[in-house]
Amino acid sequence: MAGVHVSTTINGDPVEFVCQPAEVLLDVLRNRVGLTGAKEGCGTGDCGACSVTLDGRLVCACLVLGAEADGRAITTVEGLASGGRLHPLQEKFIEHAALQCGVCTPGFLVAAKALLDRNPDPTVEQIRYALAGNLCRCTGYDKIVRAVQAAAAELATDAAQAGKSGKSKKTRKQTAA
Amino acid sequence: MRYEAPTSTKDAVTLLSRAKGSAFVLAGGSDLLVRMKGGFIEPDLVVDIKRIPALQEIRKTSTGFRIGAAVPCAAMGEHAGLRKAWPGVVEAANLIGSDQIQSRCTVAGNLCNASPAADSVPALVAAKAKAVIAGPKGRRTVPVEKVPAGPGRTTLGKGEFVEAILLPLPKGKTGDAYLRFTPRTEMDIAVCSAGVCLKLGRGGVIEEARVALGAVAPTVVLVPAAAKAIVGTKLDEAALAALTAACEAACAPIDDKRGTVEFRTEVAGVLARRAAKIAYQRAGG
Numbered sequence: 001m002a003g004v005h006v007s008t009t010i011n012g013d014p015v016e017f018v019c020q021p022a023e024v025l026l027d028v029l030r031n032r033v034g035l036t037g038a039k040e041g042c043g044t045g046d047c048g049a050c051s052v053t054l055d056g057r058l059v060c061a062c063l064v065l066g067a068e069a070d071g072r073a074i075t076t077v078e079g080l081a082s083g084g085r086l087h088p089l090q091e092k093f094i095e096h097a098a099l100q101c102g103v104c105t106p107g108f109l110v111a112a113k114a115l116l117d118r119n120p121d122p123t124v125e126q127i128r129y130a131l132a133g134n135l136c137r138c139t140g141y142d143k144i145v146r147a148v149q150a151a152a153a154e155l156a157t158d159a160a161q162a163g164k165s166g167k168s169k170k171t172r173k174q175t176a177a
Numbered sequence: 178m179r180y181e182a183p184t185s186t187k188d189a190v191t192l193l194s195r196a197k198g199s200a201f202v203l204a205g206g207s208d209l210l211v212r213m214k215g216g217f218i219e220p221d222l223v224v225d226i227k228r229i230p231a232l233q234e235i236r237k238t239s240t241g242f243r244i245g246a247a248v249p250c251a252a253m254g255e256h257a258g259l260r261k262a263w264p265g266v267v268e269a270a271n272l273i274g275s276d277q278i279q280s281r282c283t284v285a286g287n288l289c290n291a292s293p294a295a296d297s298v299p300a301l302v303a304a305k306a307k308a309v310i311a312g313p314k315g316r317r318t319v320p321v322e323k324v325p326a327g328p329g330r331t332t333l334g335k336g337e338f339v340e341a342i343l344l345p346l347p348k349g350k351t352g353d354a355y356l357r358f359t360p361r362t363e364m365d366i367a368v369c370s371a372g373v374c375l376k377l378g379r380g381g382v383i384e385e386a387r388v389a390l391g392a393v394a395p396t397v398v399l400v401p402a403a404a405k406a407i408v409g410t411k412l413d414e415a416a417l418a419a420l421t422a423a424c425e426a427a428c429a430p431i432d433d434k435r436g437t438v439e440f441r442t443e444v445a446g447v448l449a450r451r452a453a454k455i456a457y458q459r460a461g462g
């Protein structure tokens with residue numbers, strides 16, 4: 001079977017790989033690119049453990065073909081921390097003990113980041129809807145929701161401070177409607 | 178399996194019509210990839226239509242909206258004009274799966290997957306949506322309800338695929354709504370569902386109506402008797418009772434773990450009644 005040659009961008013870095021035509025992005029990330037943050041839970045788009053973003057939209061990497069990634073931009077949980085510093089969501093998940101076994105955590109983090117990028121001040125209900133595609137079988141969801149709220153609050157404080165120091169407050173893109 | 182991502186409709190049609198063995202269109206893949214991974218299908222060719230520029234956009238035309246077959250349902254919810262004109266259709270499309278699925282799933286894929294429980298389809302049928310089909314003999318446009326033929330089967334011929342879904346511009350005082358029943362609030366398949374579109378005339382009297390039901394027959398069904406039951410009325414109690422009875426009479430559902438025949442039949446009537454009330458209010462009644 002002929003492999004498909006793919007040039008893509010992952011967490012800001014150009015990446016090339018050759019994959020089988022029917023190989024899903026999740027397997028490419030884990031087995032060919034060495035990014036094992038995204039996990040396989042169900043493999044059918046129900047659990048969200050493999051959540052990544054594709055051209056800015058949240059997707060399940062288990063339901064995307066690796067070949068589809070050509071020319072697109074992917075972010076995974078590995079792209080959340082920057083310069084050795086954890087993203088506020090990651091810090092708050094730790095502080096609030098919003099994880100036990102950890103298998104669902106990368107997916108929750110990526111999905112929560114996608115939510116906050118779109119809606120920096122979500123209500124509890126909005127958080128629960130936005131995370132409905134992510135399943136956790138250990139903690140229940142309350143701690144996760146609280147961690148997302150805490151991260152949103154911290155990001156808002158950061159943005160306000162950045163605003164005071166003269167930078168634009170509009171660091172987050174609102175989805176144009 | 179071969180993967181192709183043509184950049185024009187013409188190339189997609191050529192690939193699909195020349196394919197030896199089984200060929201499938203890939204839109205969002207939220208049904209196709211699940212079936213491939215489950216071993217239910219083994220495609221020889223997959224034609225990804227998301228690289229065809231004309232299929233990637235929602236375009237407002239002089240006659241309505243053209244939703245390209247590669248447009249993810251999330252983008253429908255982000256389109257203010259579409260939301261305003263067809264709130265029921267957009268709500269139905271946005272009910273499909275989670276945010277992860279919304280980024281990928283398309284209404285054309287929902288239609289062509291041909292599940293009787295497909296959420297966007299009753300709303301599209303009620304709204305008189307049409308499917309633009311491209312194929313080896315050129316293009317044809319058909320009412321969306323003509324596309325599914327039965328569970329998992331469509332009326333599309335070899336080499337044909339849906340390029341876009343067309344929605345008309347709502348005329349005068351028009352309103353639409355879609356409701357489904359699921360045991361869970363999110364991430365569940367409709368046990369049954371109803372889409373209603375109404376147009377009001379003078380004094381809030383219903384002039385035109387379309388009622389479509391999901392998951393109560395092998396395909397989504399348009400129920401003209403239900404529309405007839407409310408046309409000429411102001412959706413009073415008697416009209417609502419007649420609508421409910423007509424919907425119940427149109428139900429021929431299966432009995433399965435998600436719902437019995439009796440349950441689906443009764444709930445379909447209830448949903449149609451409630452959706453009609455919402456549509457009536459949205460139409461300005």
Ligand SMILES: Cc1cc2nc3c(=O)[nH]c(=O)nc-3n(C[C@H](O)[C@H](O)[C@H](O)COP(=O)(O)OP(=O)(O)OC[C@H]3O[C@@H](n4cnc5c(N)ncnc54)[C@H](O)[C@@H]3O)c2cc1C
Pocket residue numbers: 044045046201202203204205206207208209210211226246272273274275278281282283284285286287288289290294295296297333337338339340364365366367
């Ligand atoms: C976790 C999860 C939750 C879901 N929840 C729901 C739900 O709540 N409600 C619901 O209705 N569905 C649900 N689905 C099913 C699925 O997401 C929808 O049916 C979706 O609309 C399919 O669109 P797609 O673009 O992903 O189709 P694809 O998977 O790409 O295609 C589906 C089928 O249609 C064919 N096809 C696709 N596009 C075209 C075209 N333009 N022309 C011709 N043939 C075409 C494909 O070859 C394939 O056979 C869910 C699926 C998952 C995985």
